[in-house]
Amino acid sequence: MNSKYKLAFLTFVPIGAVLLAGFFIRSRDAAIFNPQGVIASQQRDLIVFALLLSLVVVIPVFVLTFFIAWHYREGNHKAQYSPNWDHSRWPETIWWGIPLTLILILSIVTWRTSHELDPFKPLSSSTPPMTIQVVALDWKWLFIYPEQNVATVNYVPFPMDTPIDFNITSDAPMNSFWIPNLGGQIYAMSGMSTHLNLMADGAGSYRGVSANISGRGFADMSFKAKSLSYEDFDEWVQSVRQSRGNLSANEYNRLARPSQNNKPASYSSVEPELYNKILMKYMLPYNQLPKAERL
């Protein structure tokens, strides 16, 4: 094959492959490019922005690589040959200066968005926020609704267009709580309570996963998140309250034992302060915990 074609293949096929990948992503339910929530939308915009900014450097690099490699090949005697030309101020200024400028722009954006999209930051909305407590277990997710006094396993419905403040901890190795359609993830760690603030636009059903390996059953730690209208959500809460099943301390200890492939389940009432008790387990030895805080 002619060298020119080989060079073209080398430099432009990867770009082509990446572009093809991009089109592929657009045509599928690529969760990150199919945001269903306020946070995920902003994150998607950021990705596009960063990509376009990078192209300012990348496209010239690819074009230059191809042309320089082709034009200055040994066989081309028309090309100028300056074997000792090894420094020049203006190219150096350009390739230190332009990338620095681009990085400066991106840095400002980074600073802003690191604060705006910080998982701990409460979302601004006219609707009052709702708290859902999340506990990562081996190998399923427990969701506690402190305001409604119900709990679920591997299934978390919530009202749409409402800021949800997830309080997240773990009673298992480190996990990571992630609903790609709605926003980024945050680690679930024992003895700590992290926050993830998300809000869904409208009704929908979303996949949630754990993004940090926590042992044998890690691949089964997916859960279903669902945003419902207020009425539907209230209805759901009522129906759960009618069902049997109290998430007492004993029941919780049974639930916390390792298991895989847990089917979605719900509990009509929850041990008071269960989330705090789970946290406290890791703060003090059992016999030093006040009786009221023991599990």
Place this chain on the structure above:
Amino acid sequence: MSNTAVQPVETAQSMEHDNDSKTIFGFWVYLMTDCVVFASLFATFAVLRTSTFGDPSGNELFSLPFVLVETLILLTSSFTCGLAMLAAHRKDQAKVIAWFGVTFLLGIAFLSLELTEFSHLAHEGNSWTRSGFLSAFFTLVGTHGLHITTGLLWMIVLLVQIAKRGLVTSTMRRLTMLSLFWHFLDIIWIFIFTIVYLVGAV
């Protein structure tokens, strides 16, 4: 290949001299890496200093006067090490062995006191398995103690070599490195004394 400049001399003697500069520089670099190990342990201690898992805080566990004695012993041993090195530069072999002998004994005294403190803590129920704080304490101070032990072992071996070969280039070089090591450990101890014991007590 051509040149008209003077060729570097490669005799055994000049190699020895180059060896000195190279080896001692290399030893300094090694000390920097040891410094980073201790820095990691200090950082861990700093993070875990309040992780007593329900225990009362560390201050109540330590006896400052006891630690002060340990510090004075170690500082003195650095001094006697310095005296030994002065003797070495005077090529006074007997004094070198004598002063390093004193340094060795002081080192043993330091270790005994440290081991006493450790076993006392352990018997009271405050061993390294009790909490993150205690794990960090025993490991940081214990690692220093392990280094002291290594230094003492090195001292014995080197003193035997000096007795056999005398104060030749190789043993002089090794003496330099040993004294660097010993002073380094003293500096680390000052940090331990300050960060672990003094800060805790304030």
Place this chain on the structure above:
Amino acid sequence: MNFALDNLLGFGNLFGNLLGKLSFDAIQHGPVIAGAQVSLLLGAMGTVALLTYLKRWKWLWNEWLTSVDPKKIGVMYIIVALLMLVRGVVDAGMMRAQQAVSVGSSNGFLDADHYQQIFTAHGSIMIFFVAMGLMFGLINLVLPLQLGARDVAFPFLNSTSFWLFVAGVGLMNMSLVLGGFAATGWLAYPPLSELQYSPGVGVDFWIWSIQIAGIGSLLSGINFLVTIIKMRCKGMTLMRMPMFAWSVMGSMVLVIFAFPILTATLALLALDRTFGMHFFTATGGGNPMMYINLIWAWGHPEVYILILPAFGIFSELVATFSRKRLFGYSSMVWAIGAITFLSYVVWLHHFFTMGAGGNVNAFFGVMTMVISVPTGVKGFNGLFTMYRGRIRFTTPMMWFLGFVVTFTIGGVTGVMLAVPAIDFQVHNSLFLVAHFHNMIIGGVVYGYLAGITYWFPKIFGFKLNERLGRYAFWCWFIGFLLAFIPLYILGIMGATRRLDHYDASLGWQGLFIVAGVGVMVIIAGIGFQVLQLIVSIVQRKSNLDTTGDPWNGRTLEWSTRSPAPFYNFAVLPVVSGHDAFWSIKHSRAKETKPEYQDIVLPRNTPMGMFIAGFAFLFGFAAIWHIVWLAPLALVGVIGCIVIRSASDNTEYTVTAAKLAKLETAYAKEQAA
């Protein structure tokens, strides 16, 4: 026995259990693992049989195993690293195969625990044994020659470092047979890696194989830095060093400041697991977040340790094969300095999602982005070296072009990942996996493979077959794109890493199959490289390097003959500018008769091997809680060091007369 010692789990009665936790239960079984064990066994038996048949045991011992010649040590490093590359790629193949089939109701052919051990081993092997091995191998081969020196600063330490590396490899591979490996991911985050959640010996195998190899790496870092600072030939100021030497210096500075952190952290995890301490445990006051900070404070510099020498290799290649001076030498040096410094202030970008808050995340994000600037500068300087040059598209040059293209894509995704808010969405997804493979394969692997091709003639005296080298390159280049572009897509689709199975409804399977095909293309590339080696050896007489300068090179290593003699240079060079050899070649000074002098060289010694052997035994004892063996092994290590320090006879002299004889004999051979 005081109660604290009772906490040495598994000991109980000190002498009751001679072999600690080791028992026949530890032997690993299963069809897939049996395949691995059989391969190991056949390989070992085959090697023993070959050596016996060719009666080469003494030769092996005298010429290679006890050698302190960095050229020999370098070759051994590369051989071990390439063997481990095969194992690492087989692991990768198994992972791709599993993920291509484990959809819906199928659980593939690997159970979850085995799959998790495989990716843990894959990552650990590739980073610690393949990449570090190739790097130290090439540095050993090339650095003294480029600096106009005869050896590294501490030859005995060099040998010890290599054998400690081998001890680490040995422990890692032993886990295939006994006990199993960690199933935690290659960095073994606690609490998962603590006893509570990983009660077996797998994590201990991980700790000790890496700890022992890591100490070897740290010693090498000291060794090579001192070599660069103290052993450059006359006239070679720092600003006249080849760019490869600069890149090695930056890398070794990183080793010196980063590897001790790894040593300390692994020790703390070992203390937790062996003595019941609470550094990183979930309860008891442990702090897993501290582990993550420490391990990445090492881990980030580690990746720059790996990439900087690769950048250096590319700088050498691009100048030689463009027949032009490297563009922007000072700029390149500053860039290395900037990258070295910045490596230390970006580690948190590996865990933006741990919740450090906006200010901290933003700071580390910005610092991470800033590193892309000096990195880009090096790329541009490379391109401008080609500009107005005369470019030859040899295999090493193809690797360079492949690197420019591949690494740029990885750089873009890296800048994206550096934005914390973006990272929240792609952290621990296959997008991340694709990014770091992009950098490591496109940068580190391409660089070291190019370096091996480039410097092969200097060490062995003949060139590698060009055509097969090119086929190998295209397979790697296309295979990489096929294997990893689908992973970028999968990450954007919300696929996390380390999954051993997934739902059919997700529509991921097609992409995993394409990725599997990509790995097979890469394996074909490796096949071509094996073929290339065999064909090149068979055809070596027609590819002989008779001048010592097969590529029309510019730096000092090309000024001595090929294969390089054990003393490197008959007369140490004196240098007066960059590209020292180029100036020498094109100067008009008259050739004067060389004045030989006596040369002092270090003797071969098995002591490094013995030290590492005892270290291996110590690791083994620590893993299996064999109480009596641990202190004995430690005494062995110390004893070897003491014996070595007492030995007087560690060097020998090659007299000027002998040297003259060797040189004339060689000249006669050339004339014939």
